[in-house]
Amino acid sequence: MTQTNCIVVIYDNTGKIWYQGSGLGTPDGLQYMELQLEPGDYVESMDVTTTPHTPIVHKGMVTMEELKTQIEDLTLAMAELLGV
Numbered sequence: 001m002t003q004t005n006c007i008v009v010i011y012d013n014t015g016k017i018w019y020q021g022s023g024l025g026t027p028d029g030l031q032y033m034e035l036q037l038e039p040g041d042y043v044e045s046m047d048v049t050t051t052p053h054t055p056i057v058h059k060g061m062v063t064m065e066e067l068k069t070q071i072e073d074l075t076l077a078m079a080e081l082l083g084v
Contacts, residue, residue: 004038004039008022009046009055010027040060041059044057
């Protein structure tokens with residue numbers, strides 16, 4: 001089971017994030033959204049053109065194994081391009 005973090009995201013009318021974190025509670029008079037995120041993920045901005053507003057989430061940390069696989073794939077692709 002994957003652990004999630006409960007956070008509050010406070011944002012303005014343009015979707016700019018002014019605060020995201022836990023332990024703050026929910027503000028009165030400000031736009032906010034309570035979210036459950038995977039560890040390492042964060043909200044880049046809010047899409048305020050949709051109703052309800054939609055968080056644009058950046059997937060955070062990748063594992064060492066994922067990085068190794070990505071390096072191997074890029075190395076093979078580069079070798080193909082160079083004809084090696």
